[in-house]
Amino acid sequence: MRQGAVSAAPGTRARTLADLDQAAIDLLPVGVSVCAADGAPIRWNRAAERLWGRAPRRNEEAERFGGAWRMYGVDGARLAAERTPIFEVLAAGGRCSAELLVERPDGERKAVALTAEALLDEVGRAVGAVVCFQELAERTAPTPSAAERRARDLLEALPAAVYTTDADGRITFYNAAAAELLGGAPDLDETRWCGAWKLFTPDGAPLAVEDCAMAVTLRENRPVRGAEVLAERPDGSRRPILPYPTPLRDRRGRLVGAVNMLVDVSEQKEAEARQRLLVDELNHRVKNTLATVQSLAFQTLRHTASPEAFRESFENRLVALARAHDLLTRRCWQGADVRDIVSRELDPWTDGLTERTRVEGPSVELTPRQAVALALVVHELTTNAVKHGALGAPDGAVSVTWRREAEDDDARVYMSWAERGGPAVRPPERGGFGSTLIRRSVAGDLGGKAELNWAPGGLACTLEFPLRG
Structure with a gap:
């Protein structure tokens, strides 16, 4: 494209763009268009429409710095908006002349001589530009097939x-x-x-x-x-x-x-990163689950007298672990609520009868590790209540309540398990695996403490542990 530099001569001063009369520019034999300061076409004459083979849309972003369907340099390279003479004139506030190719919507290209001159306000700022298109009839523009x-x-x-x-x-x-x-x-x-x-x-x-x-x-x-x-x-x-x-x-x-x-490939990279994270998380969970199962098997074997007793206790503990995992899976392993954990352990033994169980407390979200630990603790308390306590008696009942307290930005959970209406309770002569598991789980996985009280009216257990995010 043969394009002259923008002239340093001042552009034409116009108080407003409305000073250019439409009827007057329609009489001109050459194509004339007027654009605003942002390059959007606001006025043009019939000769310009004939040259362009179209009427541009007024004040449209896509129509800026032109009016023609497309514009190319004389070498056939398409002109980006910021390389058009109109853009240069609006930026510099002067005058510019160039030869270029105008492409019509039907694909025909015409060689034109273009002259653009800025319209300036009283302080010399460009408020628009006037552009003249003169077809170079003697020159045949290369039209693509x-x-x-x-x-x-x-x-x-x-x-x-x-x-x-x-x-x-x-x-x-x-x-x-x-x-x-x-x-x-x-x-x-x-x-x-x-x-x-x-x-x-x-x-x-x-x-x-x-x-x-x-x-x-x-x-x-x-x-x-x-x-x-x-x-x-x-x-x-x-x-x-x-x-x-x-x-x-x-x-x-x-x-x-x-x-x-x-x-x-941004989305592919993000998906690969998520997949690696999921695989790492899965490996971590599998290792933790296998370690928990191994510990349950070993400790259950140590505290049972026969293979039949071992099988029953071990299977029940695996079922409790599976219920906790199922609950977490439903929540995409984001955590679980205390109420859901407690209810899942108690409901199978009480058939949902509210007169036998009282489960009450605010919504408290636990991490996956906390949820598994609490599920095993509640399972041990429930199993003991069924075999030796309130849930084994026709009129027995269990109350499970909890509250959340914040102390200096350190939220803690306080939980109480209380049985009534069951057989008389006395402390065991030696600690079983159930009470050991409760204390170890609360101390190790929940970072808190557990207290068991074998009161004559029924077993009472209190748990206290920090609520980790």
């Missing part, structure tokens, strides 16, 4: 980022998806190899643009695959990208350029 237009329109419509270069690596085309991915529009025929602001290897080391995949493709005349990079955008954000540069050759097989498709 129908196949070329379809190919270009297809690339424009693709959601994937695509751009092309010539044999020297200068970018000759890019679509909207490429501009969005890279965070800006590259300068056609100036930017080489890649439109990214900066490039880095996957481990964060700087990568020279002349060593990028597109540069290798053009230098070695071969496609490049699997060369992942981090592309830094002008705002500082980085995107992991997989480029797919492929050479373009003419009919004789000579290299004339390359096409590159950029695939943003």
Whole structure:
């Protein structure tokens, strides 16, 4: 494109853009358009419409700095908005002349001489611009074939980022998806190899643009695959990208350029990170579960007198552990509420009869580790109540209450288990595994303490432990 520099001469002063009369500009034989300070077209004449083959939409973002369907340099390179003469005039406040190609919606291209001049207010600020288009009838503009237009329109419509270069690596085309991915529009025929602001290897080391995949493709005349990079955008954000540069050759097989498709793999990377986290978490949970099962098996075996008694006690404890895991699974292992934990252990033995159980307390969310520990503790208390306590008697009942208290930003849970209406209770002659498990679980997994009181009216147990986030 032959384009002169913006003239330092002041632009035309106009009090308002309305000073330009529509009827007057419609009489002019050349195309004339008027745009606002942001480049949006607000007025144009019939000659401009005939030249453009269309009427632009007023005050539309996509119509800024033009009016034509598309504009190209005389070399056929498409002009980005910030490289148009209108943009330069509005930025500098002067005058500019250039020759370029205007493409109509039907694909026909016309060579035009364009002159743009800024409209200035009283203090010399650009409030808009007047643009004149004069068709260069003696010059035949290279009009792409129908196949070329379809190919270009297809690339424009693709959601994937695509751009092309010539044999020297200068970018000759890019679509909207490429501009969005890279965070800006590259300068056609100036930017080489890649439109990214900066490039880095996957481990964060700087990568020279002349060593990028597109540069290798053009230098070695071969496609490049699997060369992942981090592309830094002008705002500082980085995107992991997989480029797919492929050479373009003419009919004789000579290299004339390359096409590159950029695939943003950000979502894939995030999914892989989540998967690694889930696998690590799963391994951790499996190890903890196996350790718990091993401990339950060993301690149950030590405190039972026969294989039958071992099987019954061990199976019941595994069922309690499974119920706790099922509850956590329903919540995606984010935690569990105290009420759900207690109810799941008591309901199978009371058939949900509220006169035999009282479960009362606020909503308190426990971590997965706390939830499993509390489930095993409540299971031991429930099993003891069924075999030796209130739940084994027709009129027996159990009350389970809890409260949450905060002390200097350290929230703690206080829980009480109280039985009544059962047989007379006396302390055991020697501690069994159930009471040992309760104390160890509360101390080790909950970080608190447990007290068991074998009162004549029924077993009472109090738990106290910190509420961890």
